[in-house]
Amino acid sequence: xxxxxxxxxxxxxxxxxxxxxxxxxxxxxxxxxxxxxxxxxxxxxxxxxxxxxxxxxxxxxxxxxxxxxxxxxxxxxxxxxxxxxxxxxxxxxxxxxxxxxxxxxxxxxxxxxxxxxxxxxxxxxxxxxxxxxxxxxxxxxxxxxxxxxxxxxxxxxxxxxxxxxxxxxxxxxxxxxxxxxxxxxxxxxxxxxxxxxxxxxxxxxxxxxxxxxxxxx
Amino acid sequence: xxxxxxxxxxxxxxxxxxxxxxxxxxxxxxxxxxxxxxxxxxxxxxxxxxxxxxxxxxxxxxxxxxxxxxxxxxxxxxxxxxxxxxxxxxxxxxxxxxxxxxxxxxxxxxxxxxxxxxxxxxxxxxxxxxxxxxxxxxxxxxxxxxxxxxxxxxxxxxxxxxxxxxxxxxxxxxxxxxxxxxxxxxxxxxxxxxxxxxxxxxxxxxxxxxxxxxxxxxxxxxxxxxxxxxxxx
Numbered sequence: 418x419x420x421x422x423x424x425x426x427x428x429x430x431x432x433x434x435x436x437x438x439x440x441x442x443x444x445x446x447x448x449x450x451x452x453x454x455x456x457x458x459x460x461x462x463x464x465x466x467x468x469x470x471x472x473x474x475x476x477x478x479x480x481x482x483x484x485x486x487x488x489x490x491x492x493x494x495x496x497x498x499x500x501x502x503x504x505x506x507x508x509x510x511x512x513x514x515x516x517x518x519x520x521x522x523x524x525x526x527x528x529x530x531x532x533x534x535x536x537x538x539x540x541x542x543x544x545x546x547x548x549x550x551x552x553x554x555x556x557x558x559x560x561x562x563x564x565x566x567x568x569x570x571x572x573x574x575x576x577x578x579x580x581x582x583x584x585x586x587x588x589x590x591x592x593x594x595x596x597x598x599x600x601x602x603x604x605x606x607x608x609x610x611x612x613x614x615x616x617x618x619x620x621x622x623x624x625x626x627x628x629x630x631x632x633x634x
Numbered sequence: 635x636x637x638x639x640x641x642x643x644x645x646x647x648x649x650x651x652x653x654x655x656x657x658x659x660x661x662x663x664x665x666x667x668x669x670x671x672x673x674x675x676x677x678x679x680x681x682x683x684x685x686x687x688x689x690x691x692x693x694x695x696x697x698x699x700x701x702x703x704x705x706x707x708x709x710x711x712x713x714x715x716x717x718x719x720x721x722x723x724x725x726x727x728x729x730x731x732x733x734x735x736x737x738x739x740x741x742x743x744x745x746x747x748x749x750x751x752x753x754x755x756x757x758x759x760x761x762x763x764x765x766x767x768x769x770x771x772x773x774x775x776x777x778x779x780x781x782x783x784x785x786x787x788x789x790x791x792x793x794x795x796x797x798x799x800x801x802x803x804x805x806x807x808x809x810x811x812x813x814x815x816x817x818x819x820x821x822x823x824x825x826x827x828x829x830x831x832x833x834x835x836x837x838x839x840x841x842x843x844x845x846x847x848x849x850x851x852x853x854x855x856x857x858x859x860x861x862x863x864x865x866x867x
Contacts, residue, residue, distance in 0.1 A: 570708020
């Protein structure tokens with residue numbers, strides 16, 4: 418049987434509105450919208466048709482205080498409809514509150530501080546100890562203006578660049594896929610921020626292994 | 635806007651000028667703030683009054699609107715930059731004129747963390763509130779804090795972190811203070827985006843401060859309490 422290929426959700430939708438579950442499948446993944454494309458890709462590639470996906474708006478990346486209440490709501494909303502629910506978030510700036518909430522809700526999440534960490538592999542990422550690196554993923558490269566440039570006001574006030582990025586020395590593009598156009602775009606992001614560019618292919622890292630485990634449910 | 639461009643700051647009376655400074659701070663107009671500070675100095679205003687009535691007054695409005703979701707980080711940074719321009723003129727004059735000093739703070743971002751926007755805002759607002767601030771910058775290991783508090787003998791130690799991965803280092807610093815038997819000699823305030831009140835309590839800080847305005851009020855309260863205790867003792 419050929420794997421079913423899901424059309425990737427458009428970035429604008431997952432950024433602002435998130436993604437609704439299909440209502441099909443035994444296992445629900447509640448994820449950050451920034452991971453929607455990657456999770457659907459993994460599901461399709463592995464034939465995990467029993468996995469359903471719902472996403473919170475990816476823009477919560479910039480306001481992490483919205484993540485925990487939204488996860489609680491989503492778990493409460495879907496609990497009765499699935500055999501198991503998992504949370505495809507790392508800490509993501511919640512300062513440990515998401516971990517506490519997941520423990521309280523009895524749902525598993527992904528270990529590590531954020532997606533930059535689990536794409537690279539949390540242990541590898543921690544060992545690098547790169548405190549002067551600014552990270553972008555495939556999603557964040559595509560949505561650089563919406564997640565970085567405009568919210569930081571750099572479109573209106575480029576003079577703020579040094580206040581935000583004065584202590585950074587490089588932009589690391591963690592590539593989940595091999596896409597020359599995306600790499601070129603990432604390089605322009607580095608140029609715009611005045612940072613040295615480095616590309617690092619990560620694939621899906623710990624996201625893939627975590628999903629594989631959850632898919633066995 | 636034509637109307638705003640037509641305003642001649644020197645033509646405004648004191649009250650109007652201070653009101654205009656509130657607007658200019660809000661709009662992040664550094665040059666206008668510097669000009670207004672110089673005008674008020676020429677009119678015989680005390681540096682301390684310019685600082686508290688015009689600059690801090692204006693930044694308080696900015697801080698309130700940030701807290702209420704009306705202003706966002708870029709606007710606050712522009713306002714802070716404008717205030718910094720005014721402070722740069724006033725700072726040497728404040729020292730000369732013996733402005734009241736509320737207390738002293740050593741502040742720095744913790745080891746492994748290079749983010750300093752919040753810390754810098756806190757430092758500036760603390761200076762505006764009459765605190766002497768010793769800024770250790772970014773990426774501070776425990777020894778940097780220990781050396782600074784020994785050399786400076788501050789009332790307050792402030793620590794900042796933006797990352798989930800670096801915020802636990804605050805506990806390392808506090809635990810070291812405890813080990814050395816000097817924890818209670820200092821008021822320890824912590825802040826940063828991923829922190830929360832529970833975390834502040836869990837690591838043994840005196841308080842978690844949500845933003846710069848809260849940091850100033852918390853610092854004043856704790857320093858006032860400390861002075862009262864000393865007076866009572």
